[in-house]
Amino acid sequence: MGDGRHETRTTAAVDPVIRARGVLPALRSDAAASDRRNRLTVSVLAALGSAGLLGLRGSEGRDGRQLDCNTIGAVVATLAEEHASAAWVVGSFARAAVQVAADPVLARAASEHGEGLLIADAHGAPARAVAVKGGFRLTGLWHSVPGSAHADLALVSFVLPGGDPEHPVRAVLPMSQLTRHETWDAAGARGASPETLEAEGVFVRADAVGAAGLRRGYDPAHAIVPASTVVGAASGALDHALASVRNRPWPGTRYETAAESATIQGKLTDAAMHISSARLHLHRAATSADRYAVDAAAMPPEVRIRSRVDIGCATSAAVSALDSVMSAIGAQAVAETAPFERAWRDVQTLSRHAAVDPLTAREAFGHFLVGRGGALHEIPL
The missing domain is CATH 2.40.110.10 (Butyryl-CoA Dehydrogenase, subunit A, domain 2)
Structure with a gap:
């Protein structure tokens, strides 16, 4: 392929999350170009391909174990720190690869077209x-x-x-x-x-024709990818903000730098706590999805609904985190050359994805709680 995406593949023995962190410098330098071109650049595809992150296979999880939702989510969130679009693509390719690998009929059909295809x-x-x-x-x-x-x-x-x-x-x-x-x-x-x-x-x-194992209704495993993209983009914006305020002058105050301001510290602390909460919610939703990975239809309704609200809460927390970051940085955050502005657009767009919408999740969970008399403790972890 002329786009460089099928170059040397890194061994699966290396944690894919570590590989993802290793390509962040390349993603950082090309994220704006991908945004302008409405597709990933050749450089980004080459970096992801060289790290073995395009088309992650079912056996490329941590320590060689099966690639699970928690690992996919961690890879996606890591990549999204610098390039949300690349993260969304990598996560979607990985989800498709896992589903195909889990169904012998689909795996055979895909192999008829060649190996290593996306x-x-x-x-x-x-x-x-x-x-x-x-x-x-x-x-x-x-x-x-x-x-x-x-x-x-x-x-x-x-x-x-x-x-x-x-x-x-x-x-x-x-x-x-x-x-x-x-x-x-x-x-x-x-x-x-x-x-x-x-x-x-x-x-x-x-x-x-593959098995009819995937419900048309809500699939937590599918929602992990856009939700992790949102959380990762917000986390990356916080990292950029922390680096920015340390040496940024704070005129009109008694502080030499913005980092000395209790107001700025409080906003960035709020952002950090929101992101921590988001990651915890995502982890529980991904763990539930992995538990029923073989037969998604077997997931109990209460677990499915709880996973949906977990993903909604994670998304909402990430949006709140980014709002705190933007407030801390001020008007500079919306400059087109600033990383915050692109992260803000990406998060605002993907947080409205139907699979991660917090309001829809709240409605479904509230209906469940009222119908069950508020028996929250009965939902298995």
């Missing part, structure tokens, strides 16, 4: 399928698919003729058989190029 996760409303000789023909749209401009394959969902819409099946399709529409015009996460994918009568063999 798979976009077209998570969303399923397409329609019409039965034909030897398989099915799919017609439908999958919106806001991160990294679709750089993917080789797409993991898509569809409903079989006469099948249950709540339990769509999945298939792996070559990107060459899909039409890409550049529909993303949001202010943030521009570099992720989350395009709309369209299938018009695309044929899928009957023996290449």
Whole structure:
């Protein structure tokens, strides 16, 4: 590939989170360019590819264990400290790779197209399928698919003729058989190029259809990626703020630098505590998702709802953290050349992703608590 994304791969024996931290300098220098171009630059793709972070495989977790939601979330949050768009793409590719690896039918179908290919996760409303000789023909749209401009394959969902819409099946399709529409015009996460994918009568063999294990409803494992991106971007902004205030003059006060101000210290402390809270909520949601990774449909409703509100709380806390950072930095934070401004746009955009929306999560959890008489202690950890 001419974009450099399939260059030398780092051994999986190295913790992927350590690898992610190692590429942050390269991401920092190219984040603005990716934002302007509405896709990841060749340099960013090369850095991620050299570190083995594009298309993380199912066995590339910490210490060689299975790649789990906590590890994916940690990698995504680390990358998002400097480049939220790259983080969202890497996390989405990793989620797709894990799902494909866990299903023998999908794994075989993907391998027929080659090894080491990048798979976009077209998570969303399923397409329609019409039965034909030897398989099915799919017609439908999958919106806001991160990294679709750089993917080789797409993991898509569809409903079989006469099948249950709540339990769509999945298939792996070559990107060459899909039409890409550049529909993303949001202010943030521009570099992720989350395009709309369209299938018009695309044929899928009957023996290449994956199991109907993924519910159309809320999937905590899917939500971990955008939520971790938001938390990581807020954390990165706090790090930049801490470095900035140490030597920043504070005119009009008795302080020589902003770091000496109790007001500034308090705002940055608030931000740090919000981020700590966000990470704890994310960890619990990811742990619950990992526990039911083999069969997501087996997750008890109360655990699914609690995971949703955990992710919503994490997102809300990250937004509050970034608000405190922006307030501490002042008007300089919204300068187009400042890292805070891009982080603010990315967080404001991704925090409105339906999967991480705090208000929807609150409503679902409140309905559960009232219906169960407030039996919070009955929800298993």
